[in-house]
Amino acid sequence: MAERPSAIGQALLAISDQWTLLILQRAFLRHVRRFADWRDELGMSESVLANRLKEMVAGGLLRPSPYREQGRTRTEYLLSEQAIELWPLLVEIWSWERRWVPRRHGLPELVHDACGKRTDVHLGCASCAAAPVTARDTGTVRGAATFAQVTVPRLHRRTVRPETGDPLSYLPETFEVLGDRWSTVILAAAFLGLRRFADFQAELGVAPSVLADRLRRFTELDVLAVEEPGARPRYRLTDKGLDFFGIFAFLVDWAQRWYAGPPGTGLRITHRACGTAFRPCLRCRSCGEVIGRTGIRFVPHDGEISR
Ligand SMILES: [Zn+2]
Ligand SMILES: [Zn+2]
Numbered sequence: 001m002a003e004r005p006s007a008i009g010q011a012l013l014a015i016s017d018q019w020t021l022l023i024l025q026r027a028f029l030r031h032v033r034r035f036a037d038w039r040d041e042l043g044m045s046e047s048v049l050a051n052r053l054k055e056m057v058a059g060g061l062l063r064p065s066p067y068r069e070q071g072r073t074r075t076e077y078l079l080s081e082q083a084i085e086l087w088p089l090l091v092e093i094w095s096w097e098r099r100w101v102p103r104r105h106g107l108p109e110l111v112h113d114a115c116g117k118r119t120d121v122h123l124g125c126a127s128c129a130a131a132p133v134t135a136r137d138t139g140t141v142r143g144a145a146t147f148a149q150v151t152v153p154r155l156h157r158r159t160v161r162p163e164t165g166d167p168l169s170y171l172p173e174t175f176e177v178l179g180d181r182w183s184t185v186i187l188a189a190a191f192l193g194l195r196r197f198a199d200f201q202a203e204l205g206v207a208p209s210v211l212a213d214r215l216r217r218f219t220e221l222d223v224l225a226v227e228e229p230g231a232r233p234r235y236r237l238t239d240k241g242l243d244f245f246g247i248f249a250f251l252v253d254w255a256q257r258w259y260a261g262p263p264g265t266g267l268r269i270t271h272r273a274c275g276t277a278f279r280p281c282l283r284c285r286s287c288g289e290v291i292g293r294t295g296i297r298f299v300p301h302d303g304e305i306s307r
Helices: 007-015 018-030 035-042 046-058 087-100 172-178 181-191 197-204 208-220 239-243 245-258
Strands: 062-069 072-079 109-112 121-125 138-142 224-228 234-237 267-271 280-284 296-299
Touching (some): 018 035, 018 072, 018 087, 046 062, 087 172, 087 239, 087 245, 121 245, 172 181, 181 208, 197 208, 208 224, 208 234, 239 245, 245 280
Antiparallel strands (some): 062 072, 121 280, 224 234
16 A cells, blocks of 8 residues: 555654664753764664664654764764654653553652652643543544554564663563554554454454454553453453553644644544643643643652652
8 A cells, every 4th residue: 555654653653663762762861962872871782773863864853963073073863843842752651651560670750840849740631721631531533544544564673671770761561552553553442442352453454363462462461451251352441551541642642743644544632621632731740730841850769669
């Protein structure tokens, strides 16, 4: 099929990769912009890093910029406006992992400069100032071909690394979902109300073996639960799965701001309470104010392991 993917499909093509997300994360948190610094921060092989940087430049996420060092011209990579807009998605990933995924090494903590508190975030509606907004507070309408045009071939093999001493690189369950396009699409379909194996299969056009594998993994992760086992199993989102809606909402919002899909592939999330197209924002759980990109800091965990 020559037609280009939906906006969400294009967004997933650009960022649904563990290394890409980690490269972005380090650029945000540590202001990394040079090859050697990403390599050393992330322990990546040079060939994989070079490949990802090239893709991220081609995809408009990074902007190469020359600089002089010891008489030679080298390249550093600056976040594009498009990439900078991914910051709340990364904060929401941090928040979800912190809430739901057990770990040995605590994630860094978020400090909101305005109130000075170590805090967490709530998903909010940018239109009506409600927070928290959950999946249950929203309605979603999709075009007939939204899913048919999401599935583009996966570029990179899915690999989830074991927990090492570096807590920032260990976001295992997010990477399982966002690092694999079928997983993202299946979870998105669950948010849209799909429940039965046969419905996922028919609507997504996914091979039964792939679908069975991803649904099994989601139940292992306690993101989905089997409601009616048997020949025609029915699934439901658990609280943990429903809470992934924040990440999904920022992904959809970003995708729709930066990509255009063919007709009939759109997706519209509405905040029921105010009736507007849902634009997510982050609010501080301590003071309730909207959080801006430059008004927060991450500080090392104080040693006590969360959860
Ligand atoms: Zn609203
Ligand atoms: Zn605050």
